[in-house]
Amino acid sequence: MRYLPLTPANRTEMLGVIGAATIDDLFVDVPAEAHLSGPIADLPMHASEMAVERHMGALAAQNISAGSVPFFLGAGAYKHHIPASVDHLIQRGEFLTAYTPYQPEIAQGTLQVLFEFQTQVARLFGVEIANASMYDGSTACWEAVAMAGRVTKRSRAVLSRGLHPHYAATITTMAKFTGDSIDAQPPRLVGEPSPDGLISGIDDTTSCVVVQYPDVLGRIPDLAAIADAAHAKGALLVVVVTEPVALGLLEAPGNLGADIVVGEGQSLGVGLQFGGPYLGLFGCREKFVRQMPGRLCGETVDAEGKRGFVLTLSTREQHIRREKATSNICTNAGLCALAFSVHMTLLGGTGLAKLARVNHAKAQQTAKRLAAVPGVSLLNTSYFNEFTLILPRDAREVVRELADQRILAGVSLGRLFPGVANLANGLLVTATECTTAEDIEAFAVALEGVLA
């Protein structure tokens, strides 16, 4: 077996050193009735690299990849160009095959990357600090709600109607078990999200208000008004960013009053990968640091006075605090955080702003062309690179029919909000720097065809 270095002679010699006659003498503590006598039946035996690659390649070929067709999906996962150097760097074995940096003297590479990553995220979000990443945006969002509960000692969270339904569902699931109370509703099909309904739901039992920016229909909420209302009642504002490229153009949430900012970092450096692994971004005000979940990397010095980095404030974490920890999380999304950080370094603030302008320009062109299709109208008055179209019939059917023509047309609101009848004709469409004029035209023509 190509991955197992021990030879039969090694095994015999080692058993001799141990004083065991056979390998099964080492499994003596396994009860006889549970000890399998040979390979499990009905499972295949080992296979060559070539055979396995062929099998997996055949499965891969049964999927339509985003880069091979006109592609307009978003809703929390975005198709962006990833510079070649990103993937090269994250495949360096010193990053790829290292563990959590618990031995900082021989993990300064990972630790410095995390310190740089934390700084980048904090600056992007407009807050003082960020952690070393979480599983993904949706779980980071629940962690923010839980943290707001610890900070305010309240347990009622108000979710904006514009929050991604998977994020709202993740929060609702967790809240069932923790006893938190969650106000969550599907969005209304209006072009401009009004903060009034949200604001009227805030009272002095509210721990936090959770607002997605831009929201799940692509609209941009007025964060400052919501922040003022939340703070007036002693609640925190949690802002969720599922498309960090938007912050190349949009004001940072921290500058608009957000107390905690979480997000999905996949857009930068991480491929679509059918939904994971992605990376959760988590930033907040410095005064809340001891209530934060997740790993934190901090600066210090070594015994010779040289600058170095370590994991710190671990008295918040499960391996020290056990049941009193701020979270049970035991990993971050290390390699995805590295990819994000490399991509961000390549872009710089100037490049990110330009990338954001390209995204918005492509969305403008796409929206204009598609809204010209008979029977189709644009819902949004505000958007970044994602917007909602209202079709004359069920958008799920339209998406399926266009997929048969090898056009991946967007995400139907029926897929996101099954059973909400008044949303069924909504189609969420995303354009990025990867979108070409030919893609837009092909989509428009095909859409005209299926709606005719």
Add this chain to the structure above:
Amino acid sequence: MTAVNPAGCRPEMGPAQHPAHEDAPRLTNSGDRALMLEEALIFELGRFDATGVDIDEPELEPLPALSGFLRKAAPALPGLTEPETVRHYTRLSRQNYAIDLGPFPLGSCTMKHNPRLNEKVARMPGFADVHPLQPVQTVQGALKVINELAHWLITLTGMHGVAMTPKAGAHGELCGVLCIKSAIEARGEDRTVMLVPESAHGTNPATAAFAGFSIENIPANADGRVDLEALKARLGPDVAGLMITNPNTCGLFERDMKAISDAVHAAGGYVYCDGANFNAIVGKVRPGDLGVDAMHINLHKTFSTPHGGGGPGSGPVVLSKALCPYGPIPFTELFEDGHLTLVDEETAGARQPHSFGRMAAFHGQMGMFTRALTYILSHGADGLRQVAEDAVLNANYVLRSLDGELDAPFGKAGPCMHEALFSDDSLPEGFSTLDIAKGLIDEGFHPMTVYFPLVVHGAMLIEPTETESKAGLDRFIGSMRSLAQRAKAGDTSLKSAPHFAPRRRLDETQAARKPVLAWKGDSGA
């Protein structure tokens, strides 16, 4: 044991001198020393006007759709060109130890070789460049990967079903515990206590507390296993279940596992098994045969997906028939004609009405599923058995080779499983486990897990894994013996190790007392 590296510094040559030659300078102008390269922060290196990505300025119409929301200034993020970026991260990478460089015997972490075919497969566009919300007719291959991996995991563990969505081991624990809580609620009972052995990973009590349980510890007996009588004495109508690790964190198989499960079940509770140590028994023992109700499988341990400097992980949870109805959405469903679909919010009411719900966006760590399935297919049923056998053989070889030099608290009673546990009992006054760990760094190895499990004083937990050769183990054993002997000889240079790493011991107290978690300086101007 004589060493070792014929090209390197040998013990008989005496201690290494610094500087190596009397006439060598102590310092260099650059701060670098040949291949020992220092690297500044990007905030010190970068410039606000620099970028490594060429983007043409777009033809942008006026911005009515963004009016009122535009940021006043570009984010203060310095950039670097591509050559500077590649150099920055490559120089940083050289300050990391990694499996690719040598043994990484962290107990309970299963740092085995990461096959590169897995990386190649995960990057196939049909897997890497597929959106999670594409119509299911366009992602049949991706759903087949999930389904095929699920079949292997269910079969290898002898369980009834599997929840694929959890994103890491601790997230898998959460999934299992939520299933238990849901099942108890469905029975109309109110059980609020989760039992956890003293030797458990910290995630176990943290997870159960996160899900709203109160935690009570169950003591270990003298041979490092759960005290069955103490467990039985505590079981009752308020106990929801037991979270047990098997093989446990002392590296021992819980001999009484079936009796433990039977007792928990008889008292109306459920058995959660922490599957962190599944590598020791994969293909040899099915946890389902031992009465387990839920167990997470760290794909990044047993099934070789890369640890990546701390993640991402993946933690599918296999479930018993009793807990399956409560498992999370979404999941794949296979039809007789061979096509697959996703059961999610739309169809859960009919297909999984008792599900506790969704625990994350989308469908799980697909990029890890492709890697894990590739690994599993490479090994097959026979190779996976050999994995467990070689992992256990390597650990016992280390145990027997070192138990004359170091105290092995449970080593006298019999073999260990995949990891060998030592205490600091045989170290002389003034020397600690930490000194041995830091000395290993100078020897060119990653240290073992230290001070865990808590049930052993000054614990050193060594998990070599099956991908270490005998020659590699002999080098490691030689270094461990040498370090123990140096401590016994009162060699105080061990107290200040490491001497040869990119950094000496770091001041963790200062880091925690005055946290500096982000670069505060001006940069990029």
